[in-house]
Amino acid sequence: MAEMVPILTAQGLYRFYRSAEEEVVALRDVSLQVEAGELVAVTGPSGSGKSTLLSCVAGLDDPDGGRILVAGQQMSHVPERVRSRLRARLVGVMGQNGNLLDHLTVTGNVRLAHRLAGRHRHGEPARIREVVDSVGLDVRADASPSQLSGGEAARASLAVALVNRPPLLVADEPTSELDEEGERRIVRLLLDHAHGGAAVVVASHSPAVADSADRVVVITDGSITWGQLVTGRRQPPCLVKPVSRSRW
C-alpha cells in the first residue's frame, strides 16, 4: 500500500519571544504530522503555545528553529512574499478574532479571499455561492459581519477560510464564544472538510472539539506532552512523531 503523504509536517519547532526582561520559549522541539483526512485537536493550558504553533504552521509566523512543510512545500524560513503566496494557496485560517472585514458583506468577504488567492480576478460566483451555502449562510449572504450572531460570524469566517479549498485548515479557538448548538455546527463543518481530504488542525479548550477529533495532542509549556487517537478511524503508527534533528 502506498505510504500516506502528510499534508502538514512540522519538525522540531522552536519559537522564542524575547523582551528586555525575559525570554519566553513558546515552542520547544515540537513535531507534528497531519495527514489528509485527519482532524487534530491541539489542547493544553492557557499560555502553553497552541496559538504560536498554529500561527507557525499556517505561515502567519516563522519559527526560530525547525521546519514546516505544507503539501510538500517549504513554509518556514522562506521570504515573507513566498510564505504569503503559499499561505493563500495552501492554508485556510479561521482566527480567534475572525477574518472578516466589516465594510463587506458575507459574500464580499468570501469573494475577496477568493480573489486574493489569485486564481480568479473577480472571484468565481458559483464557488462563492457554494461555500456560503455550505456553511448555512445563504439567507445571510448580504449581511455585514456586525449584523451576524456569534455562530453566524464563525461560519462566515469558516467560509472565508474554505473558499480556496485549502489542503490545510487551521482554526484557533473557533468555538470559544459559541453555544452548544453553534459549536456542534462548526465542528461538523470542520470534520466535513477533513473527511473530504484536507488536514485540519484546531486549537481548543473545548472537550466537545477534542471528543470529535481524530487525534488530540496536548501542549504543556511549549512541548507536546501527550497524544491520543480518539476515533480509531485511522491507525497512525505513531501519534506524535519525534523527528531526529539530523533530518533538518
Ligand SMILES: Nc1ncnc2c1ncn2[C@@H]1O[C@H](COP(=O)(O)OP(=O)(O)OP(=O)(O)O)[C@@H](O)[C@H]1O
Ligand atoms: N507576541 C508575543 N510576545 C511575547 N510573548 C508572547 C507573544 N505571543 C505569545 N507569547 C507568549 O508565548 C507563550 C505561548 O502563548 P500562546 O498564545 O501560544 O499560548 P496559548 O496556548 O495559545 O494560550 P491561550 O490558550 O490562552 O490562547 C505564552 O507564555 C505567551 O505569553
